[in-house]
Each structure stands twice: as C-alpha cells, then as structure tokens.
Amino acid sequence: MNDMKIPAAGAGRKVDPVTFEVLRNVFNYACERMTSVLQRSSFSPILADMLDFSNAVYTADLKLVAQAANCPVHLAAMAFSAEAAVEEIGYENLNEGDVLVLNDPYRGGTHINDITFVMPIFHEAELMGFAVSRGHWMDLGGGAAGGQAFSGTHIAGEGLRIPPMKIYERGVVNKGLLSLIINNTRTPHFVRGDLQAHVGALRAAELEFHRAAKRYGIDTVKSAMQDLIAYTERIVRKSIDAIPDGVYEAFDYADTDGISGKPVRLQVRVEVSGSNITVDFEGTDPICAGAINSPFANTSSAVYYSLQFFLAPSAPANAGMFNPISIRLPDNCWLNAKWPAPTIGCTTLTSSKITSAIWQALGKAIPNRITASTCSDSNWFVASVKDQNGLVDVFSDLPAGGWGGTPYDDGMSVTMDPLGNCMNMPAETAELLFPIRYESFELRRDSAGAGRNRGGLGAVFKVRFLGDGELSMETSRTIEGSPGANGGTRSAVQRGTKIGPDGKTEVIGGLDENGQWKNPLLSAHKFAPGETFMFETTGGGGWGNPLTRSVERVLNDVKDDYISVESAKAHYGVVIDASSMTVDEAATARLRQAAVG
Incomplete structure (x- = not known):
C-alpha cells in the first residue's frame, strides 16, 4: 500500500467515554448484522448452515475496527485481501455502490474457495471506511469437487483464481464476471444467491455507518475508530507484559x-x-x-x-x-x-x-x-x-x-x-x-x-x-x-x-x-x-x-463410555471390574504406586 493515496484515518477529535462506548457497540453491531443477513439470505448450505464465512469493518486506511465472531482463520487475513483489492483498483477509482471481489491466495487470500468482497462506505461523498465479507464458496472449479485436487501440484488445478476486480460498479453487477464465475463451478445454482447475500451483508454495515455519521458526525466516528484500536493495543500489550x-x-x-x-x-x-x-x-x-x-x-x-x-x-x-x-x-x-x-x-x-x-x-x-x-x-x-x-x-x-x-x-x-x-x-x-x-x-x-x-x-x-x-x-x-x-x-x-x-x-x-x-x-x-x-x-x-486424575473421575468416564476399562488401567492406573463397574482399590493403589516408582 506504499504507493496508494491513503485517506486520513481520523480528524483527531476527542471522543468522550460515553460516545466511545456507544460507537464501539455500533461497530460490533454492524458486523453482527452482516452475519445475520449473510446467513439468512445465502443459498449454499456451507454458508447458511455451516457458517463458513466472516464479516468485518475497517477504517478508511484499512485498519480492522471490528469483526463478528465468525471464522478466525478468515478474519485477520481479510485485511490483506482488502489492501490488495484497493491497491489494484485505486482509491481514486472507488465509488459509492462499488463492490470489489478477489480470491487470489497470493494477494491476501487463503485457498481459492474463500472469496472476499470489499465495499467502500461513503458518507456525503467522504470515504468513512470499508465493509468486508469473506465466505467459503462450495465449488469454484478445479480438478476435484471443492477444488480439492490433492494429486495436483499447481494452483491452476484448484479452480478459478480471481484477481481484484469490480463485481459491482456504482450498484450495477458486472454481468461478464458473474457469468465467468458461473461457468467455472460445479454448483452454479448457488452463485447468484450467495453473491447477493454477501452484498446484502455489506450494505447492512453501510447502513449502520450512515446512521452513526448522521448522529455523531463523520469526524467523531473516525476518531472513535482510532481510539478503539489504541484501546485494544494497550490491553494486549499489558497481557504480553x-x-x-x-x-x-x-x-x-x-x-x-x-x-x-x-x-x-x-x-x-x-x-x-x-x-x-x-x-x-x-x-x-x-x-x-x-x-x-x-x-x-x-x-x-x-x-x-x-x-x-x-x-x-x-x-x-x-x-x-x-x-x-x-x-x-x-x-x-x-x-x-x-x-x-x-x-x-x-x-x-x-x-x-x-x-x-x-x-x-x-x-x-x-x-x-x-x-x-x-x-x-x-x-x-x-x-x-x-x-x-x-x-x-x-x-x-x-x-x-x-x-x-x-x-x-x-x-x-x-x-x-x-x-x-x-x-x-x-x-x-x-x-x-x-x-x-x-x-x-x-x-x-x-x-x-x-x-x-x-x-x-x-x-x-x-x-x-x-x-x-x-x-x-x-x-x-x-x-x-x-x-x-x-x-x-x-x-x-x-x-x-x-x-x-x-x-x-x-x-x-x-x-x-x-x-x-x-x-x-x-x-x-x-x-x-x-x-x-x-x-x-x-x-x-x-x-x-x-495418574493424578481422581479415581472417581476415571470411573465416571468409563460409565459414560468415554474411555474403556482397558484404557482406564493402561493410562490412569485405575482397575475397574467391567461387570460391576466398581474400582478394585487395592489393585489400583498397587498399579499407581508402581507407575510412580
């Protein structure tokens, strides 16, 4: 991002503690709304039922502000994809209603099935931040279902690798790119619905940001973002100490x-x-x-x-x-x-x-x-x-x-x-x-x-x-x-x-x-x-x-069928009669003593 024109992160306005806490919850709620919309409106079961997706919001200079409790392996990586997308498209080419898309593993991605959508959020023509949604799509081609071509040795065998592009421009879908994706999947019946679900999630975050900006002002919202990041850093550093x-x-x-x-x-x-x-x-x-x-x-x-x-x-x-x-x-x-x-x-x-x-x-x-x-x-x-x-x-x-x-x-x-x-x-x-x-x-x-x-x-x-x-x-x-x-x-x-x-x-x-x-x-x-x-x-x-696990806990595990009688003896030194489900206390004492000795 060194060559990009990066907007100012915040106006440096002092945010009082009450407003700070309100906006902190606004940011979190925006992500929670994204999650609710995506789960409820997606077509594929891997999104709707298995919840293999993540949602987050970022500052204008692409620093993570808040995220939903979604998929950890997505969440920190999403910032790299957002940076790569904005770097490719350019801040100067971002418009209200644009949605960027990419899934390139080498440009902030993970594996090809994890597809990332990035939307700039403007308020009165000023860039406030970004909403980002990443989901695991069931299939994007490749040499085996789900791209799991483990017999292959080249990324091309895993499916369609999408560089940063605009899937929506000023609110209008890129029909050519959408057709390309549909033509390269074993599950075309999921694609349109899942795309619309992701876009709906992004717009849910946009709505919450607009509400906050109208009530508190864009400068206050931006300052609260920076204060929140600094607050978390202080907590983390104290724990490392x-x-x-x-x-x-x-x-x-x-x-x-x-x-x-x-x-x-x-x-x-x-x-x-x-x-x-x-x-x-x-x-x-x-x-x-x-x-x-x-x-x-x-x-x-x-x-x-x-x-x-x-x-x-x-x-x-x-x-x-x-x-x-x-x-x-x-x-x-x-x-x-x-x-x-x-x-x-x-x-x-x-x-x-x-x-x-x-x-x-x-x-x-x-x-x-x-x-x-x-x-x-x-x-x-x-x-x-x-x-x-x-x-x-x-x-x-x-x-x-x-x-x-x-x-x-x-x-x-x-x-x-x-x-x-x-x-x-x-x-x-x-x-x-x-x-x-x-x-x-x-x-x-x-x-x-x-x-x-x-x-x-x-x-x-x-x-x-x-x-x-x-x-x-x-x-x-x-x-x-x-x-x-x-x-x-x-x-x-x-x-x-x-x-x-x-x-x-x-x-x-x-x-x-x-x-x-x-x-x-x-x-x-x-x-x-x-x-x-x-x-x-x-x-x-x-x-x-x-050997320091209590005999009672071992016996209960055997009764619950969590461990076998044989395992109780071999690993815990507890001798149990399988017919009566009772502990031979003398044999257990000898076995544990011998193990310690």
Missing part, C-alpha cells in the same frame, strides 16, 4: 503434502520481549509439491488468533490486537506460499498445525495457563454426488474432533478446531438436498488424550452414498494424535474407512489394522451406491499427569 521474557520453541508437522508421503515440518520460535512478541518460523520446511502450502496472509491469521487465546481474548477485536506481534517467515517455506504452489489445504490443515506449535511453545512460558492441542484439523471433505436422475451436486462437511484438556477441566468434545467457528452440516439439511444418508455421528471412545484433565472426545462419522460419488478430503493426525501438555498424553489417530454394503471395510486414509499407512489426502476417491464413508476423528491432548 505478564508473560516471562524469553525464547520458546516447538514444532509440529503435517503427515504428508499428499505427494511425497513424508511429514512436512513446521518449526516455531516465540520470542517475548516486554510488550512485544515475535513469532519466527526459521527452520520450517520449504514450499512443498502438494496442496497444503499456506500463503502469508493465512499464516499471519493463524499466528494472530493462536496468540489471542492467551493474550486478551475479551478485548475488542481490531487491529490493536496485531500491532504488538511481529512475524518472521523464511521466503521459501511452505508457510509463505508463492505462485504456483497449490494451497487448498492451507486453512483446514496447515492453520491448525500453526496453532498447535504455538500453543506448545507457549506451554513452556505459561504452563499453568496453556491448553493442550486440539484435534488440530477440521477434516474437511467434499464429495460430488449423483442422484437418480443423473444430476451431480456437491456435498461437504467438517467432522469435528476434541479440544485439549485445560488447567481447569477436561477439553470440549466434538468441537470445531480454533481455525473455524463453523458448524457441521445438519443431517436433515444434507439428506434433504443430496442423495446421501447419515448413519452416525457419535462420540468416539478412547479418542482423547489422557491427563489429569483429559482431552475432549472425537467422533465417529458415517455417511452412505445413494448414488455414485467422488470424495476428496484433507486430514492429518493419522500417524500420531495431538500432543498433550504438562505430562498429558497424545490423543488417538484419525482414520478414514470405506464400508461396503456387505459390511466389508477398507481403510482409505491412515493406519489400517496391519499398521500400513495410506495417504489421507484424498482426491476424487470413488464411492458406489450403498458404500459408506466412515471417518474417526481424534480428541484433544491431555493436560497434566494422567
């Missing part, structure tokens, strides 16, 4: 990039100095051939939200959260993707590994505050499905896993990874719209890491195809589960299985019963009518030594 200065290192990895079959390493060094944090990824593996590379904006977003969990999660969410944080990325690493590296798995797989590594590093700085790693994947799958009339549609879901144990309690079960604040697809919606049947979505016993506070449980998810299908999926944690914290153990591994109509099973991703590992990054894996896809998600890592 409470972390001991030092350098804290950790690593994590993706099981594979889908091409090499070898793990892809992520190395992180968190440096705390006063009220500043630097996150350095020196030592991370280079750009890989497969489609898990993360663009700079996506990596930055993952860093920011990973840290905010333990800095100032209750502070107003705006650019002040980011100012104390610096990021160092080697130029040629898989967390700093450059054209033509494929990126389709960057949000759902890679972001979660960044979070896990950062939390492990922070565990060395604030061990009594840290949470063990979550399932660390969103397990995103997409399937093209054919109905009895031969029509093909695209179905998607996000089978959630468990969060890690905390210093205070067990982890949450079957909860979306921190990268997204999304929902799983409701079975009723899926069965109504697509030729499939849900067979189960239930807690998975023994999936959580053991600990004084165990991880939350994962799930067993089964969906049966009623017609021909092709399933693509990204996942990981198939070699070993998510790590624990402060002596807690890892969770179980994840696994994808095909089940035939006769009940015969075949592991298609992860470790089979013979210990043979299969690549879990699936691309257009064929399913015949009557075949079932089963995915077993993992839980979160455990927190603290499992």
Whole structure:
C-alpha cells in the first residue's frame, strides 16, 4: 500500500467515554448484522448452515475496527485481501455502490474457495471506511469437487483464481464476471444467491455507518475508530507484559503434502520481549509439491488468533490486537506460499498445525495457563454426488474432533478446531438436498488424550452414498494424535474407512489394522451406491499427569463410555471390574504406586 493515496484515518477529535462506548457497540453491531443477513439470505448450505464465512469493518486506511465472531482463520487475513483489492483498483477509482471481489491466495487470500468482497462506505461523498465479507464458496472449479485436487501440484488445478476486480460498479453487477464465475463451478445454482447475500451483508454495515455519521458526525466516528484500536493495543500489550521474557520453541508437522508421503515440518520460535512478541518460523520446511502450502496472509491469521487465546481474548477485536506481534517467515517455506504452489489445504490443515506449535511453545512460558492441542484439523471433505436422475451436486462437511484438556477441566468434545467457528452440516439439511444418508455421528471412545484433565472426545462419522460419488478430503493426525501438555498424553489417530454394503471395510486414509499407512489426502476417491464413508476423528491432548486424575473421575468416564476399562488401567492406573463397574482399590493403589516408582 506504499504507493496508494491513503485517506486520513481520523480528524483527531476527542471522543468522550460515553460516545466511545456507544460507537464501539455500533461497530460490533454492524458486523453482527452482516452475519445475520449473510446467513439468512445465502443459498449454499456451507454458508447458511455451516457458517463458513466472516464479516468485518475497517477504517478508511484499512485498519480492522471490528469483526463478528465468525471464522478466525478468515478474519485477520481479510485485511490483506482488502489492501490488495484497493491497491489494484485505486482509491481514486472507488465509488459509492462499488463492490470489489478477489480470491487470489497470493494477494491476501487463503485457498481459492474463500472469496472476499470489499465495499467502500461513503458518507456525503467522504470515504468513512470499508465493509468486508469473506465466505467459503462450495465449488469454484478445479480438478476435484471443492477444488480439492490433492494429486495436483499447481494452483491452476484448484479452480478459478480471481484477481481484484469490480463485481459491482456504482450498484450495477458486472454481468461478464458473474457469468465467468458461473461457468467455472460445479454448483452454479448457488452463485447468484450467495453473491447477493454477501452484498446484502455489506450494505447492512453501510447502513449502520450512515446512521452513526448522521448522529455523531463523520469526524467523531473516525476518531472513535482510532481510539478503539489504541484501546485494544494497550490491553494486549499489558497481557504480553505478564508473560516471562524469553525464547520458546516447538514444532509440529503435517503427515504428508499428499505427494511425497513424508511429514512436512513446521518449526516455531516465540520470542517475548516486554510488550512485544515475535513469532519466527526459521527452520520450517520449504514450499512443498502438494496442496497444503499456506500463503502469508493465512499464516499471519493463524499466528494472530493462536496468540489471542492467551493474550486478551475479551478485548475488542481490531487491529490493536496485531500491532504488538511481529512475524518472521523464511521466503521459501511452505508457510509463505508463492505462485504456483497449490494451497487448498492451507486453512483446514496447515492453520491448525500453526496453532498447535504455538500453543506448545507457549506451554513452556505459561504452563499453568496453556491448553493442550486440539484435534488440530477440521477434516474437511467434499464429495460430488449423483442422484437418480443423473444430476451431480456437491456435498461437504467438517467432522469435528476434541479440544485439549485445560488447567481447569477436561477439553470440549466434538468441537470445531480454533481455525473455524463453523458448524457441521445438519443431517436433515444434507439428506434433504443430496442423495446421501447419515448413519452416525457419535462420540468416539478412547479418542482423547489422557491427563489429569483429559482431552475432549472425537467422533465417529458415517455417511452412505445413494448414488455414485467422488470424495476428496484433507486430514492429518493419522500417524500420531495431538500432543498433550504438562505430562498429558497424545490423543488417538484419525482414520478414514470405506464400508461396503456387505459390511466389508477398507481403510482409505491412515493406519489400517496391519499398521500400513495410506495417504489421507484424498482426491476424487470413488464411492458406489450403498458404500459408506466412515471417518474417526481424534480428541484433544491431555493436560497434566494422567495418574493424578481422581479415581472417581476415571470411573465416571468409563460409565459414560468415554474411555474403556482397558484404557482406564493402561493410562490412569485405575482397575475397574467391567461387570460391576466398581474400582478394585487395592489393585489400583498397587498399579499407581508402581507407575510412580
């Protein structure tokens, strides 16, 4: 943005505390209204039901002012897309009623399916700020449904890559660009409705800004934006001051990039100095051939939200959260993707590994505050499905896993990874719209890491195809589960299985019963009518030594079928009679004493 003509951010007017608080809530409400409009009016279930979208408002110089509690991996990255769009179009070419669009992963984007809409907000011909809405669109082409061409090695195989353009100019839709998008998707029936939903969301924010400007004046509104950002920065810096200065290192990895079959390493060094944090990824593996590379904006977003969990999660969410944080990325690493590296798995797989590594590093700085790693994947799958009339549609879901144990309690079960604040697809919606049947979505016993506070449980998810299908999926944690914290153990591994109509099973991703590992990054894996896809998600890592978990809590977990009798003995040193559901206290005492000895 160095060459852009950037409008003044604010007039420097003093905003009294009452007006400041009123406008702070106006900014938040604008984002909440955006969310309500987008969810209620969108056509595709991934937006309307799964809530895979984000909304935010920005100052005239593109600093985040407020955001809705939407998808974390979108929210910080959206500013990069807004900057790229305005830089390309130019401030001087922005008009009231314009809406800019882009989804280029290398220009502030994440993966191609995340499409961003940017609208300038004018009041009496003066630019007040911007409304930005990003949503995951079901399909924008590519070599497999949802762009999940994990067998490919070029971004072109993942779908239509849109540079910054005007999709609306002075309120009039660009019919040529809209036709181009419709011609490059497997789900054209969703496109017009979803576009209108995003534009409706943007206009909802515009309306709230107009109301505020009419009541308080544009200079007061602009000044309140700057005051709000500065307020959040003070809170965040105070929380960083409470972390001991030092350098804290950790690593994590993706099981594979889908091409090499070898793990892809992520190395992180968190440096705390006063009220500043630097996150350095020196030592991370280079750009890989497969489609898990993360663009700079996506990596930055993952860093920011990973840290905010333990800095100032209750502070107003705006650019002040980011100012104390610096990021160092080697130029040629898989967390700093450059054209033509494929990126389709960057949000759902890679972001979660960044979070896990950062939390492990922070565990060395604030061990009594840290949470063990979550399932660390969103397990995103997409399937093209054919109905009895031969029509093909695209179905998607996000089978959630468990969060890690905390210093205070067990982890949450079957909860979306921190990268997204999304929902799983409701079975009723899926069965109504697509030729499939849900067979189960239930807690998975023994999936959580053991600990004084165990991880939350994962799930067993089964969906049966009623017609021909092709399933693509990204996942990981198939070699070993998510790590624990402060002596807690890892969770179980994840696994994808095909089940035939006769009940015969075949592991298609992860470790089979013979210990043979299969690549879990699936691309257009064929399913015949009557075949079932089963995915077993993992839980979160455990927190603290499992032998310090009370015998009563272990017994209750067995009674609730969260852990097996065998697991109670092996991990917690608690011997339980399965027939009577009672604890053999003498045997338990001997076993725990021997383990301590």
